[in-house]
Amino acid sequence: MIYALVKKEALEVLRDPVTLGVAVVLPVIMLFIFGYAISLDVNDVSMAVYDQDRSQESARLVDAFVGSDYFNLEHYLDSPGQVDKVLDRGEASIVLAVPPDFSKDVNLGRRTEVQVILDGSFSATALIVSNYAAAVVHMYTEELLERKGGAASGGIGVTPRVWYNPPLRSVNYIVPGLFAVLLMAFPPMLTALSIVKEKERGTIEQIYVSPVSPPAFIAGKVIPYAIIAFFEMVLILAIGTLWFRIPFKGSVTLLIGTSLIYVLTTVSIGLFVSTITRTQFQAMFLSLIVT
Numbered sequence: 001m002i003y004a005l006v007k008k009e010a011l012e013v014l015r016d017p018v019t020l021g022v023a024v025v026l027p028v029i030m031l032f033i034f035g036y037a038i039s040l041d042v043n044d045v046s047m048a049v050y051d052q053d054r055s056q057e058s059a060r061l062v063d064a065f066v067g068s069d070y071f072n073l074e075h076y077l078d079s080p081g082q083v084d085k086v087l088d089r090g091e092a093s094i095v096l097a098v099p100p101d102f103s104k105d106v107n108l109g110r111r112t113e114v115q116v117i118l119d120g121s122f123s124a125t126a127l128i129v130s131n132y133a134a135a136v137v138h139m140y141t142e143e144l145l146e147r148k149g150g151a152a153s154g155g156i157g158v159t160p161r162v163w164y165n166p167p168l169r170s171v172n173y174i175v176p177g178l179f180a181v182l183l184m185a186f187p188p189m190l191t192a193l194s195i196v197k198e199k200e201r202g203t204i205e206q207i208y209v210s211p212v213s214p215p216a217f218i219a220g221k222v223i224p225y226a227i228i229a230f231f232e233m234v235l236i237l238a239i240g241t242l243w244f245r246i247p248f249k250g251s252v253t254l255l256i257g258t259s260l261i262y263v264l265t266t267v268s269i270g271l272f273v274s275t276i277t278r279t280q281f282q283a284m285f286l287s288l289i290v291t
Contacts, residue, residue: 056103094116115158117162123169178236187229200279230260273286
């Protein structure tokens with residue numbers, strides 16, 4: 001008896017390409033996504049240099065950064081205003097600022113400081129990049145002592161300055177990211193499940209023979225879940241700003257307008273999923289794959 005039931009269920013799975021795909025293909029897809037897309041390694045950090053000294057020693061310091069495996073020199077800057085621009089545009093994740101008397105202080109054995117200005121949008125990355133910069137400066141200091149034959153040196157310090165997220169609060173970038181993820185994951189799933197339920201119950205046949213037109217049926221299914229998704233968006237935004245104290249910068253109107261387009265798109269994805277699936281199980285997992 002058990003063998004017959006197992007055989008029957010196995011045949012049903014093999015005859016259903018969607019269920020078979022969810023069982024076999026989904027784990028492989030997730031493995032590749034997490035294996036390649038999620039990485040805590042920080043390499044090839046885009047870097048800009050604001051060298052106010054323009055000396056041989058400052059050039060050697062820059063070469064020490066470029067010679068490491070961590071930094072790629074993208075820009076040489078001529079003014080403090082350019083520092084703002086490269087960080088605002090995302091053209092650099094770190095700016096190395098060398099003071100005007102850097103070489104003079106180094107040659108006289110006085111302590112000097114270089115500043116690293118970091119994009120703190122991703123706090124974990126900014127912290128790692130800051131440690132990389134400190135390590136490079138430390139190696140340069142050791143190389144400097146070797147060149148000077150062990151002569152006394154005040155050393156070179158690193159002064160980090162973090163922009164956009166000075167406290168390096170991870171919640172400041174995790175919660176806004178979840179804002180997009182939640183709106184992409186749940187509205188399509190709810191929409192897909194609502195239509196697939198009609199198929200499973202057989203009530204979809206009644207709709208086919210009713211005077212309801214296809215556009216009206218689609219609108220009737222999409223609009224309620226679009227409203228729910230919009231409410232979800234407002235709720236997430238309110239919790240993020242009021243509870244987690246995430247600073248909101250920019251236009252609220254622009255955010256709401258673009259979010260409406262985003263919500264309608266995700267709900268439409270759920271509508272598409274519902275047309276190619278027959279069970280709620282299939283709809284749920286396929287919507288997760290598609291989104």
